Amino acid sequence: MLKTQGKLFVAFLRIGLLGFGGGPSMIPLVHQEVVKRHAWMSDDEFADTLAIGNTLPGPIATKMAGTVGYRIGGLLGCLNAVIAVIVPVILAMIALLGLFTRYSDQRWIQGMSEGVVPVVMVMMSQLTWDFFAKSRIGLGWIVTLLMGAVAGALIYWLGIHPGLVIGAVLVTALLRPERRSKATRQETAK
Amino acid sequence: MIYWHVFLAFFIPNIIGYGGGPAIIPLIENEVVGHYGWMSSQAFAETLALGNTLPSPIATKMAGYIGYDVAGVPGALIATFATVAPSLLLMLAAMGTLYRYRDSIKVKSMSQWVRPVIMVLMGYLTWTFLVTSIAEAGIVHTAVIGGIAAALLLATRLHPAFVVMAGLAYGAAFLG
Numbered sequence: 001m002l003k004t005q006g007k008l009f010v011a012f013l014r015i016g017l018l019g020f021g022g023g024p025s026m027i028p029l030v031h032q033e034v035v036k037r038h039a040w041m042s043d044d045e046f047a048d049t050l051a052i053g054n055t056l057p058g059p060i061a062t063k064m065a066g067t068v069g070y071r072i073g074g075l076l077g078c079l080n081a082v083i084a085v086i087v088p089v090i091l092a093m094i095a096l097l098g099l100f101t102r103y104s105d106q107r108w109i110q111g112m113s114e115g116v117v118p119v120v121m122v123m124m125s126q127l128t129w130d131f132f133a134k135s136r137i138g139l140g141w142i143v144t145l146l147m148g149a150v151a152g153a154l155i156y157w158l159g160i161h162p163g164l165v166i167g168a169v170l171v172t173a174l175l176r177p178e179r180r181s182k183a184t185r186q187e188t189a190k
Numbered sequence: 191m192i193y194w195h196v197f198l199a200f201f202i203p204n205i206i207g208y209g210g211g212p213a214i215i216p217l218i219e220n221e222v223v224g225h226y227g228w229m230s231s232q233a234f235a236e237t238l239a240l241g242n243t244l245p246s247p248i249a250t251k252m253a254g255y256i257g258y259d260v261a262g263v264p265g266a267l268i269a270t271f272a273t274v275a276p277s278l279l280l281m282l283a284a285m286g287t288l289y290r291y292r293d294s295i296k297v298k299s300m301s302q303w304v305r306p307v308i309m310v311l312m313g314y315l316t317w318t319f320l321v322t323s324i325a326e327a328g329i330v331h332t333a334v335i336g337g338i339a340a341a342l343l344l345a346t347r348l349h350p351a352f353v354v355m356a357g358l359a360y361g362a363a364f365l366g
Contacts, residue, residue, distance in 0.1 A: 016245060016246040017245055017246070018245060019245045019246055019247075020244075020245045020349065020351065021350075022210070022211040022212065022247055022248045024210045024211070026246075026247070048289065048292060051292035051293065052281065052285065052288045052289060052292050053281060054292075054301070055288050055291055055292060055294075055297045055300075056277040056280055056281055056288070057204060057205055057206055057207050057208050057277055058204040058205065058207060058214075058249070058273070058274070058276065058277035058278075059204070059210065059211050059214070059247040059249040059250060059273065059274070059277075060210050060211075060247075061246070061247045062247060062250060062273075062274045062278060063277055063278050063281050066274070066278040066281070066282065067278070067281055067282065067285075070282055078278075078282070082274055082278070085246060085247075086246055086247065086250040086251075086254070086270065086274070087254075088246075089244050089245055089246035089250075089251060090246075090250060090251060090253075090254030090255065090266065090270065091254075092244055093240070093241060093244055093251045093254060093255045094254065094255055094258050094266070096240055096244070097236075097237060097240060097255055097259075100236070100240070106366075107366040108361075108362040108363075108366035109362075109366075110365075110366065111361040111362050111363075111364070111365030111366030112358040112359075112361040112362045112365075112366075113232065113233075113236045113361065114232070114323070114326045114327040114331075114361050114365045115327065115331075115335060115357045115358055115359075115360045115361020115362070115364075115365050116235065116236055116239040116240075116354060116357040116358055116361060117232055117235045117236070117239075117319055117322055117323040117326065117327065117332075118319070118320075118323050118327070118331075118332050118335035118336040118339060118357065119239060119335060119336075119339040119353055119354055119356075119357035120235040120236075120238050120239045120242075120319055120354075121235075121316055121319035121320050121323060121332075121336060122336055122339040122340045122343060123242070123339075123343070123350060123353075124215075124312055124315050124316040124319060125313075125316040126343060126344075127212050127215075127312050128309055128312040128313045128316055130212075131209075131213075131305050131306075131308050131309040131312060132309050134305060135302070135305035135306050135309060138299075138302040138305070139302060139303075139305075139306070143306075144305070144306045144309070145306075147303075147306035147307065148306040148307070148309055148310045148313075149310075151306060151307040151310050152310040152313075152314070155310070155311070155314075156314065162206075162216075162217060162220055162307065162311055163202050163203075163206050163217070165307055166206040166208075166304055166307050166308075167206060169303050169304055169307060170206070170208070170300050170303070170304065172303070173296060173299050173300045173302075173303040173304075174296055174297075174300065176296075
């Protein structure tokens with residue numbers, strides 16, 4: 001029992017510490033540990049768990065960690081795996097930014113925090129483009145831009161909370177008639 | 191009250207954020223910078239940049255740090271809990287029901303339909319960072335750093351962490 005919890009902790013600690021590039025890029029690492037190294041799940045079970053995780057919002061890496069942990073070690077295993085995958089790096093993050101804030105009156109530290117803004121801006125524009133490109137494949141560029149324009153007007157012009165706009169979109173996607181749209185068929189076929 | 195706000199600020203982005211960590215970022219920014227005003231957008235950019243140099247999911251790193259910054263250790267715990275627990279609990283509780291829908295076209299189309307909205311939020315956040323940067327570092331430095339960063343990210347396969355470090359180094363050398 002204790003040995004299993006230990007293994008679980010080490011496996012997800014490794015995933016957390018090696019998983020650069022955010023949640024989705026960590027999936028192959030989770031697969032490596034869970035299916036290949038420890039055989040806690042078969043390939044099919046892993047694929048199903050991943051697919052189920054993707055039907056829900058929120059970060060995927062913690063959903064995977066929690067589900068695998070729960071199956072292997074119950075509630076304790078669930079907590080154990082989630083903690084292993086996120087807590088060490090959160091502590092590192094707090095330490096790193098704490099150091100930054102502590103010396104923020106130094107001119108060169110202030111310069112560093114100014115110098116990094118354009119980098120983040122470029123990364124964010126890349127993400128924006130990614131989402132446009134993916135959306136164009138699924139919905140076509142006209143629908144994408146139209147939906148984007150309407151959403152933008154609702155959020156930034158009328159001041160409606162983005163959560164409400166996204167909520168409305170999700171409800172519409174779920175409640176609309178079963179008839180498949182052409183765009184959806186294309187994406188599903190891929 | 192502050193704890194309740196911290197909970198909400200992370201619960202809402204994560205319960206509507208289809209599309210993984212990156213999709214959640216502009217939603218978190220909307221809460222912590224826009225709605226509650228806990229951080230300036232420069233501080234948010236800095237947090238995001240340093241977060242990108244570290245491993246593990248970006249959503250939990252942002253939650254842990256911002257929660258800590260706003261309300262100490264309890265804040266960090268609450269923000270992280272609000273990020274991880276809701277969808278994980280739902281997943282554990284409804285595994286069987288969700289299993290039936292794992293290949294459902296409607297469910298798949300949910301994340302597809304949300305993408306244009308997230309795209310606009312990201313575009314707006316890009317714009318906010320641009321305005322912030324011009325105000326703080328000036329238009330010339332913004333253009334130089336942005337140009338170099340774009341070239342490095344698009345033309346080379348360099349890991350984003352190194353590009354962030356290059357930005358930090360440039361800032362320390364020329365903006366200090």
